[in-house]
Amino acid sequence: MSDVRLVLRSQRVLTPEGARPASVAVGDDGLIAAVLPYDTEVPPGAVLEDVGDDAVLPGLVDTHVHVNDPGRTEWEGFWTATRAAAAGGITTLVDMPLNSLPPTTTAEHLRVKREVAGPKAHMDVGFWGGAIPGNVGELRGLHEAGVFGFKCFLSPSGVEEFPELNPEELAAAMAEIASFDGQLIVHAEDPGRLASAPQKGGPAYADFLASRPRAAENDAIALLIELAREHGTRVHILHLSSSDALPLIADARSEGLPVTAETCPHFLTLTAEEVPDGATEFKCCPPIREKENQDALWAALSEGTLDCVVSDHSPCTADLKTPDFGQAWGGISSLQLGLPAIWTEARRRGHGLEDVARWMSRAPARLAGMTGKGAIAPGCEADFAVLAPEETFTVDPASLHHRNQVTAYAGRTLHGVVRSTWLRGERIADHGTPAEKKTGRLIERKTA
Numbered sequence: 001m002s003d004v005r006l007v008l009r010s011q012r013v014l015t016p017e018g019a020r021p022a023s024v025a026v027g028d029d030g031l032i033a034a035v036l037p038y039d040t041e042v043p044p045g046a047v048l049e050d051v052g053d054d055a056v057l058p059g060l061v062d063t064h065v066h067v068n069d070p071g072r073t074e075w076e077g078f079w080t081a082t083r084a085a086a087a088g089g090i091t092t093l094v095d096m097p098l099n100s101l102p103p104t105t106t107a108e109h110l111r112v113k114r115e116v117a118g119p120k121a122h123m124d125v126g127f128w129g130g131a132i133p134g135n136v137g138e139l140r141g142l143h144e145a146g147v148f149g150f151k152c153f154l155s156p157s158g159v160e161e162f163p164e165l166n167p168e169e170l171a172a173a174m175a176e177i178a179s180f181d182g183q184l185i186v187h188a189e190d191p192g193r194l195a196s197a198p199q200k201g202g203p204a205y206a207d208f209l210a211s212r213p214r215a216a217e218n219d220a221i222a223l224l225i226e227l228a229r230e231h232g233t234r235v236h237i238l239h240l241s242s243s244d245a246l247p248l249i250a251d252a253r254s255e256g257l258p259v260t261a262e263t264c265p266h267f268l269t270l271t272a273e274e275v276p277d278g279a280t281e282f283k284c285c286p287p288i289r290e291k292e293n294q295d296a297l298w299a300a301l302s303e304g305t306l307d308c309v310v311s312d313h314s315p316c317t318a319d320l321k322t323p324d325f326g327q328a329w330g331g332i333s334s335l336q337l338g339l340p341a342i343w344t345e346a347r348r349r350g351h352g353l354e355d356v357a358r359w360m361s362r363a364p365a366r367l368a369g370m371t372g373k374g375a376i377a378p379g380c381e382a383d384f385a386v387l388a389p390e391e392t393f394t395v396d397p398a399s400l401h402h403r404n405q406v407t408a409y410a411g412r413t414l415h416g417v418v419r420s421t422w423l424r425g426e427r428i429a430d431h432g433t434p435a436e437k438k439t440g441r442l443i444e445r446k447t448a
């Protein structure tokens, strides 16, 4: 066992068994050596960091981030994304395979991405691969090179270099992925349903909402469940918005099918009723829906039909957010704000920080198969988010470390101030300021 170099002490440490006063001993190896009683004597040579009443959560694991680097780095890059994420309490992120150039659809493209990300990673960074028409022969190589799974679309993705799969291509990809026990993660909207919905464009949010109906999600999810049953492929539903699809997912799970699902801070904290016309910083696909839909998503999180809450941080430059919902880029930026946004609504609904830690750290770590992350327990990596849960702040876009300071949360008052963020026992952000020293690593499925 390595020497203890840090003791992090708090009245509220979020362990897998619940919140309790504790002293977390961190070894020279960056792992948690032990979770000890609060007033344990600090070993000689170790530094004591006493955070008092501030809560210590396991560092957040955000498995849904579009970093866009290389190729669209003016939208977001690894330098800016990982610093913003660190300021927001995240310690590990997994990058989506699209919106960068090249997209992560071959092992060679993955190598390029890793080369770009390595020198810029302020936290641990892993990669999803992509399944697109014609690359089914690349999937095994990508899997062996360490991607955490494969993303696909069933409808247009928004960028031409990452086309959607048709039902035959989807079935072929699922069979291939099942052959090496990989995982498929899916943007689930049915193209036929989208094509037959009215596509009016313009500034009215109601028209945009009507253009991306719940039925598009419901039908796509029904197809995916059918194919999961047929091929045995592990399937994860990305950014679920339509609460009408929840019974389908719940039934698939009770049938024992390997189906999981996530939702996002914007679906859980913002509602269609409050989006001003022309406010395309709220545009994402699938869209933010009605208040009644949101209540059902919260109920599904409580019951466990939804596993995790991840950002789907998908930024762009400000000029692409034109006030026309038909034209504007779809994507919401929230990397630095997800934890306070979720905590604000969770506490209002009677949830505790242990729920937030489960949804935003433990469950996403499990989704990606990261055994050493997502928990404050001996042997896990010493990754922490220190949060002042009762303190509030008003979102000022100028304080965000995102590459572009466009956000749907501007002006909102949120509960929960991230005091500091720790990666393997090193402070990577302090009072909203990312550390200059770069301590992140590139992580792979087999080693994480």
Ligand SMILES: [Zn+2]
Binding pocket: 064, 066, 096, 312, 314
């Ligand atoms: Zn996304």
